[in-house]
Amino acid sequence: MPSFQIAHLSDPHLPLAEYPALDEIRFKRLLSLLSWTLKRRHLHKAAPLARVMDDIRRFQPELVALTGDLTNLGLRSEFRRARQWMQEQALPLTLLVPGNHDALIPQNPAGKAALWADWLKTGTSFPSLLLKDHIALIGVNSAVPTRPFFASGKLGAAQAERLRAVLLKAGQDGLCRVLLIHHPPVANLVSRRKGLDDMDLLQSVLRDAGAELVLHGHSHRATLACIPHTEIPVVGTTSASHSAGSPDTAAGWNAIAVHPQAGHWAITVLRRELGTDGIMRDGPTHTFTPHRLSASIRL
Template structure:
């Protein structure tokens, strides 16, 4: 089974509006044209679909994602407007593709760049993991780990320690996917891979204390291949595909 992760398209009501110098509407089309070649079973969009929270931006994104011909789900990032997003396509908390469960968490905080899950959502996460020991992926927008960029750590997931405490007693979580940092990154936290994905929009320069945009870096998406439910043990492999502008 093949999952594709997309993130951070930063679309606006005006399709001609660029994001930090990138024609995001054009780039989204190019990336989705490449995604469709892989014939994924599921596409997961990990937030910041929109830059302005407009219904027009969500409608355009949904139309293009529908054209992939496979199931897709999304969750909100800090630039999104969850209620508007949900009016276009439901925000689902969990999906069960091919013998796995994918838990989608909402780390959005109104009018803030950083994220938080909150105790109520963490309680639901613990209950879901306790009730269902299916091999699990967890997806959220804000990275639940520190990175090598001080400015990004200030706007990451505030309650990351509580998040990892919620996972501590469960061994069926096989990876955590996130967006927000606008570049590829993989690390291990408590033996669990935490993987970010290149943005559809502009890429941020990693591993520096202050904010900067890498004007030459391409957008991309992550491919996650999962063993099927009949495998003797769950297996996960992943790689990033980059899509260069014409």
């Protein structure tokens, strides 16, 4: 069976084109608008994002994993603009999970989610599931509205139990299970006020049910960790629209190749990053060889 290519990107934070309507004004949204006006609009630019998307298309992945934060304030107009942007990219099969900016306040979440239904693929609830050949992209929603000055996330017990069932079934079917989540599921990658509140619960589910790879965003940094007491790799990526500079924060994405082997998977993660000269280059490469739980797939 041939190798399979996945592109992982996150936090594009598409440029804010409109201010909130009167019925959308909330204190937390005003704080985010102030942050965008004073700081973040100078960091997140259309040009770096265009470079990243061109680079992804050049690699021709079979699947795309997008781990949230297409918006800045979670406005209706931003959701519509993000839908248009996604359609313009002409990407292959894509699974999207929302980020904290996409769920900034609890205002018409169902209507907004409907605009992204082509990529959320949730049916009635999370986890979402996208199957392609021997790959299972599994998405969970950690994006919940929080009080001002917080950007934390939470899965909740019900979603965690559904995730356990999905992971177990995909493992029994011999699939390579790639979990998508916005918030990092390990400690020390973001501050506590930005972290995953029930991180211990998710880690317990992953230890019990297993996964081959976890992808996240939110930190705006290129990072590598693992779920404690397991060999499950946890890979983060920078914002896809961040200006060039430090390789740890410059716009980029992860090119992931999954190679089925007898009894295990060979997973290679190549970091692609934007240089200050505007050219995308190879960054570090990491290879993992998780054990396959089932022999139901023939090589």
